[in-house]
Amino acid sequence: MNAETKTGCLWGVGVGPGDPELMTLKAARILGSTRLIAFFAKQGRPGNARTIAAGLLRDDAEELRLEYPFTTEISLNDPRYHLDMDAFYDSAAEQLAGRLAAGEDVAVLCEGDPFFYGSYMYLHDRLAARFPVRVIAGVTGMSGCWTAAGAPITHGDDILSVLPGTLPEEALTQKLAAADAAVVMKVGRNLPKIRRALAAAGQLERALYVERGTMAGERIERLADRDEAAETPYFAIILVPGRRGKR
Template identity: 45%
Template structure:
């Protein structure tokens, strides 16, 4: 008899509010025997915290430490995590990897998908991204009619950000953190500050919406973004 392997799930769990978990993600989360999630080296575990009330005591939990460092590669850590998950999958146990927001939009699950999807049955469950949740929280439509939306990480070099923002109908700049000052300078150069909206930790209990002029760059978290909505205000 051929031994049946487990199924790997990339579970999009949304931006932070547990009520934004999809019904499908909830069903899988409750049914799988193994739950895996990234952890920071300081011990913080955001993904698990979002769904903590839905987990069952008998589920096996697999923390996956990641450096989240601009100077250290995460790839060796993903190699180790993939090996751990492969052991469970090879033993026939389904594994759900928790991923904040949307797994295939800058999601950490992508790197596990690249390592494991060719060896094990894999299913990706979409989640609500922080970009879309932020638009709702800010109360601003992002795009109208033929507008093109650009999503870009704040980690880009200033000249690249400047070139792309200069031609964007609407834009979202993510992963602000220590790059906030650089981004604010670029927005000021392009005359975009008046259109720009700042939000951090969208949909979480500690969500903050603050005018960009009042932001202390030293206090900006990684989970912050700037939204530049379309200039259009109506559709005819």
């Protein structure tokens, strides 16, 4: 609790890419001392961030599930997406605001780093001006993946491009063709489009496919060798390592 305002503190806790041992000491300390734990999850799923943090929560922790309105991927171009997601984050923020105003600290679990494509950001945007906030950095998913793959991603003065797989194919192709090194996130059902863009950009042979990096069931292979008919889960990422060889 914040002694001056008598309101609780909102903690955005980065829990890392999947392996609980890649969580920071600070994150572990806060999770072990905060009673109210909030986390995002799809309906019927345990929530990946909650799974990562499972062994670190207090025995008397109260858990607040924040369930996404969609259970399957939906196109960002679908008008329902932004309307429903905005309403969802508004509602989630108000749930937390009630607890914070009552003087309770709340720790929100976030995979990877909270400020790097993390769902926590949308709560932060809505609450940071109203309540004390502390954010704990986490190892990003992409960092965990390139380390698991044994693939140095940037050398010397390489420029790293981080691209969402939701981009139009032409834009992906252009950005990949110009990249020294690249990470493509938000893969899922976008993989066929990403693969075509990599091929058109002359980068397919360098690309690595990493599935569930640092987690149980981790899978790493050259994208060019991957069966195009194979199912691609949500937790997949494409790496295009930068310059290779001696400097």
